[in-house]
Amino acid sequence: MSRTTQRRVEQSATTRQPQHDVIVVGGGFSGIGIAIKLQQAGYDRFVVLEDGDGVGGTWHWNRYPGVAVDIPSFSYQYSFEQRPTWSRSYAPGAELKAYAEHCVDEYGVRDRFRLNTRVESAVFDEQAGIWLLTTSAGEELTCRFLVNAAGVLTQPKHPDIDGIEDFAGPIVHTARWDDSIDLAGKRVAVIGTGASGVQVIPEIAPIVDSLVVFQRTPIWCLPKPDVALPGPLQWALGRVPGVKASVRGASQAFVELAFPLSAHYHRPLHVANAAERVARGYLRHQVKDQDVRVKLTPSYAVGCKRPSFHNSYLATFNRPNVTLETEPIQSVEGNGIRTVEGTVHEFDVLICATGFKVFEAGNLPSYSVVGRDGVDLDDWWAEHRYQAYEGVSIPGFPNYFTMFGPYGYVGSSYFALVETSIRHILRCLGEADRRSATVVEVTREANDRYFASQLRRRPRQIFFSSSCEGSNSYYFNQHGDTGFRAGTTLEAIWRSATFKVDSYRFEQVPE
DSSP: OOOOHHHHHHHHOOOSSSEEEEEEEEEEHHHHHHHHHHHHHTOSSSEOOSSSSSSOEEEEHOTTTTTSSSTTTSSSSSTOOOOOSBBSOOBBHHHHHHHHHHHHHHOOGGGGOSOOOOEEEEEHHHHHTTTEETTOOOOOOOEEEEEEESSTTSSBBOOOTTTTTOSSOOOEEEEGGOTTTOOTTTEEEEESSSSHHHHHHHHHHSSEEEEEEOOOOOEEEEEEOOBBBBBBHHHHHHHHHHHHHHHHHHHHHHHIIIIIIIITTHHHHHHHHHHHHHHHHHHHHHHHOOOHHHTTTTOOOTTOOEEEEETGGGGGGTTTTTTOOSEEEEEEEETTEETTSSSSESSEEEEEEEBBSSSSSSSSSSSSOOOOGGGGGGHHHHHHHHHHBBBBBTTTOOEEEEEOOOOOOOSSSSSHHHHHHHHHHHHHHHHHHHTOOOOEEEHHHHHHHHHHHHHGGGGGGGSGGGTTTTTTTTTTTTTTTOOOOOOOHHHHHHHHHHSSSGGEEEEEEOO
């Protein structure tokens, strides 16, 4: 802890009453969701701090051509605010942004959000039992409870390539799209074939002069059951009893089979094997050139890294103006990219579809968090491995809750994670109110039991099978862990409603 920070903490200790009962960091769907539920629970002294100039998180920042959700729209929404008017079974990004705007207005929480406010640090004052936050503008805020609702996939990961800073033309990352760049008739290069690359490549291929796609690791791509939702169905979803529940139930079952069951119960169920057969058949059907098919075929099993669902990505490589380059990049030179084999591809615009920071220090969360005894959260995780009780709380960091903590997400819709995390957090806050407690901290024993229970389930997960070697997946951190909760969505929901509150210590700071 710096001397300046220590001095600020000592000064804050003179005031036992914080400015806010709760500060939420992040204005995406997790921040919106907990703001709604805090207000409904009767909490009045809270604020949501958002780095961007609008709400929506992922769907505010990501505006690249073709951006869309890869979870069915019926599952990718709050259970308490189900929209019947999605235009497609998989909503485009603009509709999800509009849904975020609708929710903050519908539930009257817009005035809770402070936009263009980036949190730089959060330090826990043990004497006062409060958190002291500092923003990039130098403002200091205090709160009793701090909730990190900033998502994992928020900070763009730029490629580390020699000479890239000297590229002569425009460079744009998919997560920070620049609409002023005109791609029509241009020579374009795309680095990356993850989820954003799979979506943007088919959209721009028909309008550019030439497109070179630099692929490091191929991705499994499956057909996407993406269809337009006709007006009569939208009407029935909103008006006919039972239709909305039936459609959502079918959607939830599909999502559960697609990831939680296939990934976390790989050994007994072997669902991923069937998915791989479908993916291989789809690849043979979509791509004409055998050599290109070989380059696009992963050597790892479906589920080892995030698979993709798209109906035109693979077929894009049949176009005469599209080239798939699998040789590693050596450097960027002026207006081109040189591979290690010496091939130089010249182009006018460089698009980085290189994803996001995940387990890098300074991303979980994107601001420094200092708990008891001056311990930094990044340092604690580096020493003890990434872990959090039920994915929400970390011992040694009182009054701090995270919506996207390790071993909280089962891999289904993020909205399921958001709602289970909110339920967990509100139970803690409610119990603190009941006991008149000002400090809430998960016990080390409860956290250790939970972490051990997750590790015991590893043998049945696909991630730790030999078939995942060479997947180069962002799922894995430096400890070789994934942080996925090894279970089903229903189990996570049940646990959030039934975990023992005695897993936490509730204390009152002396006046």
